[in-house]
Amino acid sequence: MRLKQLLTYIGLIACCAIILFPIYWAVSTSFKLPKDVFASPPIYWPSSGTLANYREVIARYLTPAIPNSAVVSLSSTALALLVGSAGGYALSRFPSKRRGSLAMWILSTRMMPPIATAIPLFLMLNAVNLLDTRLGLILAYVAFNLPFVVWVTKGFFDEIPVEVEESALLDGCTPLGVFWRLAIPMALPGIVAAGILGLIFSWNEFLFALVLTRSSATTLPVVMSSLESTDGIYWGHIGALSTIAIVPVLILAAFIQRYLVRGMTMGAVKG
């Protein structure tokens, strides 16, 4: 039994090392001096460091990318929550055979290859002069976060006992009032979790941002993908930008640890 435990630990630690090493490498690269970045053999534990990469990256790339990323993620998530939690509630509380297929249909819109919608979205936004605007990107991101929000919140609403709501209805509350005053507060942790995951998804999104923005509304992943030039890549900058992109995600994720797995699997697993 002891041996088994030891082996388990070794296995788990090895897995975690494999998982964390790439991230460690980016973080350490971001602090390396330029001459150390391409050292051969590679330097695993830099003995001297610099903040120059962060200074340069902040001066050159972070505006307007970070404000854009933040505004677009926050507003699209807020909108998706507003619209989607109502949808999730309806699907949870008024089920019917047809609703079941409606739920599947909502899910399937998320399964589409984004490139298929990116082309017409590009033309649509162009027609109404919303290309390269935050608003244009927000509209697209809400659509891409909605199915996920609907499914995850539906799962949380499913867990709230219907009896409370029914007695409220008998007391003369309207169904909408029940949704707003009873169901939402009770499902709040789940809604927050869905929101945080929506934030992370939007913060990470690349293809729509690449196609629908050019410079004014460009987001962090797009800026990162632009750092390559004919002279090669500034790995120090990439390291710094990766770190900047990762840190908020990890902080946010820490808040919803309990619901993370459930959210990532769109409610398929209730961890």
Added chain:
Amino acid sequence: MRFKVKATLACLSLLLALFGATVQAAQQYKGVTLRVAALSGSLSHAWHTHAQEWAKAHGARVEVIELPLTSMYERVMTDLITGGNQYDIIQYPSFWKGDIMGGGFAYPLDEFIKQDDPGWNDYLPVYRDRLSKWGDRIYGLQIDGDVWMFGYRNDLLSHPDEKKAFKAKYGYELGVPQTWQQFLDVAEFFNRKKGEKLAGKTLANDFYGSELILKRGGGMGSVWTFLTIFGSYLKTPHVYDGGIYFDPNTMEPLINTPAGVQALEVMKKAADRRRSGPGGLDVDWSTFGVDFSAGKTMMGIAWPDLGPFSLDPKRSNIIGDAGFAVVPGAEKVWNVAAKQWETVEKPHRAAPLAWGWTLVINAKARQPRAAYDLIKYMVTGERAKAYAISPDDGLDPFRKSLFSDQDVLKAYKTIPTFIPALQESLTVGVPDLMIPRAVAYYDALEIAIDEALRGKKSPQQALSEAAQRWKRITDEAGREKQRANYRFALGLPAK
């Protein structure tokens, strides 16, 4: 006394006038912001430096939007097509000319040029006449003169021991390769393994006999290596006007002729590890630039930036050791009209006038006059000279006067072959394909090159497929339109 007062007054007023003038210049574009689209990296360098001086002097702001090679084209073109008007000034490579000028996205400059000369007559005609105009108007100013040339290690090529050994092995004198066959010989001869001797010294690392740019993708890749060799094997009336792509009467592609197959055969042999470094099909422009100046490789064909690179203490181990010449040529040519090979007296050469960056003002720019002022500043005076000398900006000489400029000559005095080679190359320059959709044509060609070099398809098959694709692109864009565009590019009557 009177005189003194008068003189003082005069001086004062003169000072005031001068001051007023400077203030006026400083105020001239106050509040104006100009947004420049440029390739990220060294090609943006001039905009971060020289353009900022201009901005300061005129009270304007110059914003540089650096775009990566992998997506610069689509981002600029979608902006222009959809009228996003994000960029006031666009710095683009010559093969986009058909899309940008031909698409009607550039602001005509004729009036500005008349009022305010950008050194028009000092431009090398080979660039100016082909790259600046569309129809009968001027839309662009060159900021770069790009022609492919041959770079080699002069110290090794002239080493007596090596010369002797080469003569013994190949039966002719070692010298600058004049033909592709000689290029392959020299590459094979100088390809040495770690531990072998080179010019009397034992090698600590492998030394590559040559490196050709063979990587597909991004645009600074294999197309121009192919065009250099292919163009040299092709006999058709308008080679030096850019006539190597299509038959100007029928728009039939020429790449799938035996000249194309021959070019791929040469590339295949050159890419062989017996003649080249381990990079193989992964060598792109930046790899070759780095390897050449680091002294890892004997020779190759590429842009003139090799000259300043080889002298740049930051990257070069071969300061003063580099030699330059016009690219090697073909010993026989495929006569397109007669459909047969012909031998030639002296090697037939074709040096791509590839990329040559052009500045245009967006047709929808809010401040075209200010934008013109800036681009004129960028292509004249000390700037043009700085580009010719500096290894940092990726821009090469485009003015006649630079070839006799004392500072330029002084900068290259340790590599005396550089300027003459550059001048000679211009006499065999082959312009890029400058019709709309050139990017798509080149992309199809690069895929064929890649497939053939990897042995996935025979050269003939790969090129025939590429030619099919070219025909489809032509049809999509409108055969007649493309024919007219192509004939215009060659300077032929529309017919």
Added chain:
Amino acid sequence: MRAGWKEKAILLGPTVAWLVAFSVFPLLYTLDLAFRQWSIFTRENPPWVGFENFRNLLFDGRFWSSLKTTLLYVGSSVTAEVILGVGLALLLWQPVRGSRIFRAIVVVPMLLSPVVAGYLFRMLFHETAGPLNHLLAMAGLGRVNWLSDPSWALAAAILVDVWQWTPFVGILALAALESLPAEPLEAARVDGAGNWHLFRHVILPAIAHVVWVAAILRMVDGLRVFDVIFVLTHGGPGVSTEVASLYTYLVGFKSFNLSYAAAMSYGLVLIALGLVRFLARGAGVTQHK
């Protein structure tokens, strides 16, 4: 619970309307586009060309090769993720102290943007300065040209996918493991079943359906892969890692042949739809837990 159609409309209406406007309408628009001949350069009304784009697609070797690359990518990465994911789940399932911390660490990769993941690995894959080749060399193995050798580049991209998404399969499998009733396991143990036998005949059948769902979810995602490839290899060397989404993107936004790109993306949509139908059956299994 009962509610009038009005309430339902208020609650469900916005979701449906939004998706119709920004997901369904674009897809229909794409369909219409696919039957026209429209390069964005020609701004006139695009003519209707029937099935011409689809016919061209049939004879477009590059499209089929991109599809093959995509399937190879999906097949290999999902297979690896399932095997490694189940292994990971078994490890996490063991009752050891600190398992909460391990579980927290394990989910990190899937939170990262694929763009970031792509760059993280480009650094690791660097041929001379990357730690991966250094470790291989120390282990006495040869150097690998991860991203420039066409026979390795796709494997490298798959490796990134496996790194990022094995935890996803692992976590799903773990949830299934934890919901296993204790009795059959105990009974089998009492019968003297070995570990392998236990795994093969008791545990695996019990979690198979969940793992299957995880695999389908990964397949759907894998078919759409774009970001990682865009950053890691941009489809190169040659076209050896050019997946269908990337080729579609290049046709649409580099060649600006939007109608052809539309036809191509419909090919992808059909495949995705097929998989979603697959998923629909699987999802019913996991609804109750």
